[in-house]
Amino acid sequence: MTFKLTRGRVPLLVSIPHMGTEIPEALRGAYDPRALQVEDTDWHLDRLYAFAHELGASVLQPTVSRYVIDLNRPPDDTPMYPGASNTELCPTRFFTGDPLYAEGSAPSAQVKLQRREQFWAPYHAALRGELDRLKAEHGWVLLWDAHSIRSEIPWLFEGVLPDLNIGTANGAAAHASVGEAVQAAASRAAGVTNILNGRFKGGYITRQYGRPAEHVHAVQLEMTQKTYMRESLPYDYDEAKAAKIQPVVRSMVEAAFEACSKLYG
Secondary structure (H helix, E strand, O other): OOEEEEOOOOOEEEEOOOOOOEOOHHHHOOEOHHHHHOOOOOOOHHHHOOHHHHOOOEEEEEOEOOOOOOOOOOOOOOOOOOOOOOOOOOOOEOOOOOEOEOOOOOOOHHHHHHHHHHHHHHHHHHHHHHHHHHHHHHOOEEEEEEEEEOOOOOOOOOOOOOOEEEEOOOOOOOOHHHHHHHHHHHHOOOOOOEEEOOOOOOOHHHHHHOEHHHOEEEEEEEEEHHHOEOOOOOOOEOHHHHHHHHHHHHHHHHHHHHHHHHHOO
């Protein structure tokens, strides 16, 4: 199985598409040896979002690394942020811009198609199926797409990111009240910076599945890793930092859920 789905009891699905760390043995020889450390993983988010199970949410997470295939990119590999540096459906560069594969070993079109069918399609079938199940049962559903990233990556963005980057695809993926509620919850946290629809507005998952008119609302949170872990090797979880930011993230999820609940009485 290339993913794990835990089904919940409330209309909330937490997707964590970039937390996988596995590169199948058959593929490992094609990569630059540095890639085997999977440095661009969204580390420890299953641990940070452990509260999702307490809330009764469904949780979907992959086993495979984003270096194999990026589950938050469109199947046709259209760039998510035109004019900026982008990683592809089957990434060929680290977030630093360096080549991910050994020279001459980048995946061919046929290999990309195989990976899409083997890893991407099952994850999205599970995601769609769970959204449909929850909506059928409750009449509406909130999709929370959980991400984290190093706070400074010049190849992808200038300067230092805000701590909490909230994305609703400029309001297309969630009702305005949902985005506003999430940002209000983030803004109540002292010493924590946030932005709504800044550099990270939401990737493919947010944009594809967020359909407010159909009672499906999607929010992406791209949080800086310095808020809960070490951003360099060995990428370890920082208990003290996590204890401070985890309640903030939980309050943001709860605020989004409450805003959706109000929309549907």
